[in-house]
Amino acid sequence: MLLQRRPRAKHHGGLWEFPGGKVEDGESPAAALARELGEELGIVVDQADLVPMTFAVDDVRQGGGPGTGQRALVLMLYLCRRWQGIPVAMEGVEDGAALEWVALADMKEWAISAKMPPLDIALCITFQKMLLA
Numbered sequence: 001m002l003l004q005r006r007p008r009a010k011h012h013g014g015l016w017e018f019p020g021g022k023v024e025d026g027e028s029p030a031a032a033l034a035r036e037l038g039e040e041l042g043i044v045v046d047q048a049d050l051v052p053m054t055f056a057v058d059d060v061r062q063g064g065g066p067g068t069g070q071r072a073l074v075l076m077l078y079l080c081r082r083w084q085g086i087p088v089a090m091e092g093v094e095d096g097a098a099l100e101w102v103a104l105a106d107m108k109e110w111a112i113s114a115k116m117p118p119l120d121i122a123l124c125i126t127f128q129k130m131l132l133a
């Protein structure tokens, strides 16, 4: 799997996450991911090559809702079966952004020891459980 370190100045700066980003108005999740992978990694991805795997929900934000100013946060993990180009960190390299390929067998260790945001840790652990099941 490919992990990406967030630039220091951003929310969760310096933490390792799955490449991706927010869905914009009128976009499907797969279209948003294909767009983000182009912007962040410089690769071209066909939406047909994105396979949904699992998701993670922010429990703390679940207490939110209308009037609270809090919105639920859901991270969706996709498997990218094929792409064109070689992934490189396109944004924020001067501020610490970086990429690292991690073997599936090492995912749990990374989730525990590497510094990742909470939902990315949850995705790592769930995905590894799915593979071992």
Ligand SMILES: Nc1nc2c([nH]c(=O)n2[C@H]2C[C@H](O)[C@@H](COP(=O)(O)OP(=O)(O)OP(=O)(O)O)O2)c(=O)[nH]1
Residues within 6 Å of the ligand: 010, 011, 012, 017, 018, 020, 021, 022, 073, 075, 117, 118, 119, 120
């Ligand atoms: N990957 C990840 N993001 C999280 C978690 N918790 C949480 O609040 N977030 C927030 C951080 C970001 O604002 C947002 C992820 O969207 P993003 O990757 O497009 O964010 P970004 O900061 O690069 O983009 P921007 O809004 O600054 O333009 O979700 C988490 O556990 N994992």
